[in-house]
Amino acid sequence: MAVPDHSNNPHLPVNLDKPPHIPGFIPIALPTAETFKEKFIRKTKENPFVPIGCLATAGALLYGLxxxxxxxxxxxxxxxxxxIAAQGFTVVAIIFGIFASSLKPKQ
Structure with a gap:
C-alpha cells in the first residue's frame, strides 16, 4: 500500500514534510544516546560508593561460598x-546518591 503524497496539497493544514513553525519556540538538538560504558562512567563519577559496595557484596558472597x-x-x-553489611552499605549509598542528586540544581 503506497503512502499518498500530501506535501503539495493546499487543503491540509500542515506540511508533513517539515516540522511546524511555532513563533517564539527555538528547537534544541536532542542529546545523543549514551553507550553503556559512558553511562557507567558518568554514574560512577556521580556516586562512587555504589560500585564499591557492589564489588564488596560480590566479593564477600564469592569468598563466603x-x-x-x-x-x-x-x-x-x-x-x-x-x-549483608556490604549490601546495607550499597543501599545507603544509593539512597544518599538519590538525595544528593535531588538537592543539586538543574542545569
Whole structure:
C-alpha cells in the first residue's frame, strides 16, 4: 500500500514534510544516546560508593561460598554477615546518591 503524497496539497493544514513553525519556540538538538560504558562512567563519577559496595557484596558472597564449599563454616558465616553489611552499605549509598542528586540544581 503506497503512502499518498500530501506535501503539495493546499487543503491540509500542515506540511508533513517539515516540522511546524511555532513563533517564539527555538528547537534544541536532542542529546545523543549514551553507550553503556559512558553511562557507567558518568554514574560512577556521580556516586562512587555504589560500585564499591557492589564489588564488596560480590566479593564477600564469592569468598563466603568458597569457604562454605571447603567446610569452613565459621568463616563462611562471618563472610555472609559481611555480605549483608556490604549490601546495607550499597543501599545507603544509593539512597544518599538519590538525595544528593535531588538537592543539586538543574542545569
Amino acid at each position: 568458597r569457604a562454605f564449599h571447603l567446610g569452613k563454616n565459621k568463616q563462611s558465616q562471618l563472610l555472609m554477615r559481611g555480605r
